[in-house]
Amino acid sequence: MTSGAQASATGRQASLEGTVQPGATVQPEATVQPGATVLPRLLSASGRPADLAEHLRVHGRLLYRGGARMLIHSIESAGLTGRGGAAFxxxxxxTAVADQLGVPVVVGNGAEGEPASDKDKTLLWSSPHLVLDGLQLAAEAVGARRVHLYLHREPALVRHLESALAGRAAAGLDRLQVGLVTAPARFLAGEESALASRVGGGAALPRFTPPRVFEHGVDGAPTLVQNVETLAQLGLISRYGPAWFRAVGTEAEPGSMLTTIRLADGSGGVAEAAIGTPISQLLKLDRYPARAVLVGGYHGAWLSPEQAGRLTLSNADLRPLGAAAGAGVLAALPVDRCGLVESARVVRYLALExxxxxxxxxxxxxxxxASLNQLAQRRSTPADRDDVQRWSALVERRGACHHPDGTVRFLRSALAVFTDEVTLHEAGRCSARSPEPFLPIPAGSPAREEDWS
Ligand SMILES: Cc1cc2nc3c(=O)[nH]c(=O)nc-3n(C[C@H](O)[C@H](O)[C@H](O)COP(=O)(O)O)c2cc1C
Ligand code: SF4
Incomplete structure (x- = not known):
């Protein structure tokens, strides 16, 4: 096993190009391909978006399996888990969708409502054809006859995907026509029941479950929702096989994942990292010390620099601390910022969303x-810290979706990691030297504190 995050060339050449006719069925590749441990696998190695010619040159044509369920065993052997956050x-x-009685719908989830994450946008720009290959393969695996791609309402990105789809239609690659559906720029728009509602023509609002989306989703049909990165991984595993996929990552959590990195010096970007890579390496903590590290985004958790320094990007390491790799967000809070002020901004955003x-x-x-904001602004009463804890316990597991639970997880980690800062704020002081906001809050969401009382 190897670990590391890289953005260099794959060194892998297409061995399959020109060998398969449009829509043809072939046997899967079972052998480990050259360059199996070289990253990136998902992002275009050239740094430019991979157009269809480049995609075909590197990966060859899409390989259908010839029937429902036939790819599922390879996916199980590979140990692929969802890259949309829950690692399911x-x-x-x-299998659950293929087992349903009705004819399934498949939706690729590229909504990326998480403001701190850029990886799905980056993937759709860089390697649209890997995602679109995965969409067709997932549809074949569950026996779907309808597929959609749900993505940011960003005109240039939508045009990019329309052009990719037109190229594929001309080349006869896709068996099913892909419908593009845009997501509103809301945190919850990518939650799967909100997605199912939006793709069915309604509002992107979560709904009470059960029935779950896999049983009763878009227009009442069983619906497979997979994150776009999961689909791109499917496109790779179908070509190169489970052993190739497992050549990076850990035994329990194989493969690579896209991560959105925010370094403490303010720079960052999207990198592909082997699962199990040290967080300190990804965030360059030796060079850019951090006050704290946010893992997993705004439904994720803060870690102290000491915790982050000894952990890897893996759920095996993170879950015992109440954190998770989630959709791969890693943000190092600069030492001159206040973690409490940053957390209050995020919680306020989540409450508004x-x-x-x-x-x-x-x-x-x-x-x-409101109470957290009072603490952050050093205007708290002795009751505010208790109120935050009490209300957190009251909202947990009581929503139709996991939004309250994710918000509470983030908040509790803030109170634990920034506990000294809370005490300081209660005494009317703050240790931060810079008031500059660090974590991104989308335009349109209020940026500064408001009186909530
Ligand atoms: C509040 C909330 C927001 C979510 N937003 C997204 C999102 O933007 N993109 C995404 O792929 N999954 C998102 N998810 C997870 C989806 O509901 C779903 O589990 C996922 O798309 C499944 O894909 P995967 O198994 O490939 O990860 C969200 C979940 C919750 C609870
Ligand atoms: S828990 Fe909150 S976000 Fe989720 S459906 Fe209910 S109101 Fe909406």
Whole structure:
């Protein structure tokens, strides 16, 4: 096994180019390909978007399996898990959808509502054809006859995908026509029940479950929702096989994942890292010391620099601390910023982003955000810290979706990691030297504190 994050050339040449006719069925590659341990695998090695000619030169044509379920065993052997945040085993979801009675719908989830993440946008720009290959293969695996790609409402990105789809149609690559559906720029738009509603022509609002989306999703049909990175990984595993996929990563969590890196010096970008790579290496913590590290985005968790320094990007390391790799966000808070102020901005954003359909979000999150804001602004009363804790316990596991739970996870980690800062703020002081905001909050969401009381 190897680890590391790289953006260099794959060194892998297409061995399959020109050997398969459009829509043809071939046997899967079973052998490890040259360059199996070389990253990046998912992003274009040239740094430029891989157009269809480049995609075919590097990876060859899309290889259908010839029937439903036939790819699922390879996906199980590879140990692929979803890259949309929950790391759910992909083969189990494929099987669950294939087992349903109705004809399934497949949707690639490129909504990326998480403001701190850029990896899905970057992937769709860089390697649209790997994602689109994965979409067709997932549809074949579950026996779907309808496929959609759900993506940012960003005109240039939509045109990029339209052009990719037109090229594929001309080359006869796709068996099913892909419908593009745009997602509103909201945190919750990528939650799978919100996605199912939007793709079915409704609002991108989460709904109460059950039934779950895999049973009753778009227009009532069983629906497979996979993150676009998961689909791109599927496109690779179908060509190069499980052993190739497992050549990087750990035994328990194989493969690579895209990570959005925000270094403490303010720079950053999207990198592809082997699962199990040290977080300190990815965030260059030796060169750019951090006050704290945010792992997994705004539904993720803060770690102290000491914790981050000894952990790797893996759920095996992170879950015991209540954190998770999630969708691969890693942000190093600069030493001159206040973690409490940053956390209050994020919690306020999350409270505003709730769909306001259930009690925890209507009543709980605004109160939590208000009390946390009082703490951050050094205007708290002795009751504020207790209120935050009490309301957090009241909203947990009581929403229709996991938004309150994710918000509470983030908040609790902030109170634990920045506990000294909380005490300082309660005494009317703050250790930060810079008031400059660090974590991104989308335009349109209020950037500064407001009176919530
Ligand atoms: C509040 C919330 C927001 C989510 N946003 C996204 C998103 O933007 N993109 C995404 O792929 N998954 C998102 N998810 C996860 C999806 O519901 C779904 O589990 C995922 O797309 C499945 O794909 P995967 O198994 O390939 O990870 C979100 C989940 C929650 C609870
Ligand atoms: S828990 Fe909150 S975000 Fe989720 S559906 Fe209910 S109101 Fe909307």
């Amino acid at each position: 085993p992909t083969h189990r979801k494929l 709730s769909a306001g359909q259930c009690g925890p979000c209507l009543n709980g999150l605004p109160r939590i955000a």
